[in-house]
Amino acid sequence: MELKDFENLPRIDWENSQIACKHLNNFELARSYFIFKLMTYPNLVKIGTRLIKWALKLHIPVELLLKHGLFFHFCGGESIGECQVLQRKLNKLHVGCVLDYAVEGKTLEAEFDSNLKEILATICAANSTAKQQEHAFAVFKLSGVARFELLEKVSERLPLNSQEEKEWHKVHQRVSLLAKTAYNEGVKLLIDAEESWIQKAIDNLAEEMQEIYNRDGPVIFNTVQMYRRDRYQYLVDQVQKAERDSLYLGIKLVRGAYMERERERAKKKGYPSPIHANKAETDIAFDKALKLYKEHSVYFSIFAGTHNQKSTQLLVEILDSLRRENGGKDLQTAYFSQLLGMSDNLTFPLAERGFAVFKYVPFGPVKEAIPYLIRRAEENSSIDAHIEVTLKYIKRELKRRMLAKNI
Numbered sequence: 001m002e003l004k005d006f007e008n009l010p011r012i013d014w015e016n017s018q019i020a021c022k023h024l025n026n027f028e029l030a031r032s033y034f035i036f037k038l039m040t041y042p043n044l045v046k047i048g049t050r051l052i053k054w055a056l057k058l059h060i061p062v063e064l065l066l067k068h069g070l071f072f073h074f075c076g077g078e079s080i081g082e083c084q085v086l087q088r089k090l091n092k093l094h095v096g097c098v099l100d101y102a103v104e105g106k107t108l109e110a111e112f113d114s115n116l117k118e119i120l121a122t123i124c125a126a127n128s129t130a131k132q133q134e135h136a137f138a139v140f141k142l143s144g145v146a147r148f149e150l151l152e153k154v155s156e157r158l159p160l161n162s163q164e165e166k167e168w169h170k171v172h173q174r175v176s177l178l179a180k181t182a183y184n185e186g187v188k189l190l191i192d193a194e195e196s197w198i199q200k201a202i203d204n205l206a207e208e209m210q211e212i213y214n215r216d217g218p219v220i221f222n223t224v225q226m227y228r229r230d231r232y233q234y235l236v237d238q239v240q241k242a243e244r245d246s247l248y249l250g251i252k253l254v255r256g257a258y259m260e261r262e263r264e265r266a267k268k269k270g271y272p273s274p275i276h277a278n279k280a281e282t283d284i285a286f287d288k289a290l291k292l293y294k295e296h297s298v299y300f301s302i303f304a305g306t307h308n309q310k311s312t313q314l315l316v317e318i319l320d321s322l323r324r325e326n327g328g329k330d331l332q333t334a335y336f337s338q339l340l341g342m343s344d345n346l347t348f349p350l351a352e353r354g355f356a357v358f359k360y361v362p363f364g365p366v367k368e369a370i371p372y373l374i375r376r377a378e379e380n381s382s383i384d385a386h387i388e389v390t391l392k393y394i395k396r397e398l399k400r401r402m403l404a405k406n407i
Contacts, residue, residue: 012316012349014309017397019352020345023093026401032341033394035073039377040387049374063366070373074341075102076361080118080125083363086340087125094351095359098137098190098337099125102362102369107147109170115144116174118364120181127185135335135356137221137303138182139190142202145178146171155200172205179209183219190252190303193223196262196274207238210247218250218301218333226286227256227275235289242299252303253289255282257375287314293334294318301333305360307343307386312336312350319355332356339376343386345393 013019021029039045052066076083080099087097099122103115119140126136142151150167153160160168182189191206193199206222213219222238224231235251242249259275266273276282290311293302304315319334336357338347350357362372 012313012353014313014345014349015393016345016349017393018400019348020393021397022348023089023095023344029394029398029401031069032073033391033398035070036387036390036394040391045377049377052370052374066370066373067366070377071366071369074339074362074373074376075369076340076363078363078365080121080363083125083361086361090359093348094354095347095357096135096137097126097361098139098358100139100360100362101144102364102372104141104144104368104371106144109167112145112147112170112174116177119144119178123178123181123185123187123189126187135332136187137190137335137358138187139192139360140178141192141194142171142175142205143194143198145174146201148198151194151198151201154204155198175205175209179213179220183213188219188221188250188303190221191223192252193225193254193256195258195265196228197265203234210250214248214250215246216248218248221250221252221301221303223252223254224289225254225256225258226289227259227282229274229276232285232288232292235292239292239296239300243296247299249300250303251300252305253286253293254305255286255308283308283311286311290315290318294322297322297333301335303335303337303358305337307338307346309346309389312346316350316353316355330354341376342390345389 024032038048076086076097076099083097083099090097101115101118101122103118106112106115119138122140123138126138147167150160150164150171153164154168179189181187189209191202191209194202203222206220209220210222224235226232238249238251241247256275262275263273276285286306286308287310290302290304293300304311306312315334315336319330323330334356336346336350336355337360338344338357339360340362347357347359362369
């Protein structure tokens with residue numbers, strides 16, 4: 001694209017329902033409307049999630065009911081193979097997939113080794129899609145390959161006994177294997193952030209892997225949750241370190257996902273909450289981090305996981321500005337991402353404009369994915385503005401399609 005053509009590009013229309021919903025057939029569109037409409041009733045969501053948890057405890061099979069509703073709306077399938085149909089469909093629309101193995105809460109070494117194999121398979125699957133698009137990403141949670149209590153102990157710098165030392169050595173081996181495999185396969189690897197009381201162990205391992213594999217470009221991406229009051233300074237320190245050491249810093253930037261747990265633990269243990277007092281402060285911190293990226297984009301690459309339209313627009317403007325400064329050349333140091341089943345009015349207009357944008361695609365056995373599905377239902381029902389916007393563009397597209405059919 002010539003610079004003169006680039007400068008004439010129109011402002012992105014975030015309300016274009018036809019673009020936002022073009023990946024959905026009529027059945028999928030109607031299902032989406034039904035799911036989000038139910039989420040406008042928070043009490044109904046609370047009752048529903050309690051019933052699901054109750055059914056699981058009593059071993060009542062609810063998987064089939066969930067699979068063709070919440071599961072296929074928010075997840076790609078039960079296996080990598082099942083996700084391939086969705087991957088191909090999204091790739092045709094210039095949207096990438098980040099496969100996320102949605103199995104959590106494990107405690108046994110054999111379970112961690114099994115998770116490791118699945119995550120390695122997602123890296124290889126990401127590599128296969130890289131031939132169709134310029135970039136490929138994979139992701140994992142450290143608690144998926146390590147015991148939560150061990151991560152907490154390491155984060156608090158408490159002494160480990162001999163058995164725990166062996167256990168931690170295995171964790172280090174797993175993370176090293178994942179990082180090395182991603183590097184060899186030409187895949188960028190996202191390491192998700194988790195609760196603040198285990199984050200130090202995650203940061204240390206992520207930074208160690210970045211020291212090894214981010215010499216020629218950003219391969220390992222650590223995740224920074226901007227609802228934490230200390231994270232902007234952490235980000236500044238990491239940027240300065242990267243520039244000093246000629247190291248490419250990869251950061252997945254998010255607002256945060258453990259707000260209630262953080263506040264409850266802080267209150268219980270009697271220390272100040274580590275997160276901002278309200279959403280407005282978090283929004284300011286997130287956008288401030290985007291501006292920091294603009295100032296240091298040579299050694300700083302971000303993967304912006306956000307459903308916030310204002311932050312998305314800000315990053316679009318930052319990238320447009322950087323392109324103009326570079327004679328129309330795209331530096332490809334920033335990526336957009338939204339969860340599957342959410343904020344399609346952001347994802348697909350971004351893809352139409354040529355930005356690198358991805359859908360986070362959880363997968364795994366339905367029963368194992370239930371905790372993830374419950375979080376998505378609870379999260380959406382608590383964000384009135386998001387539900388309102390989503391229902392608005394889905395309803396508009398349903399009406400447009402009905403009118404077109406009648407014509």
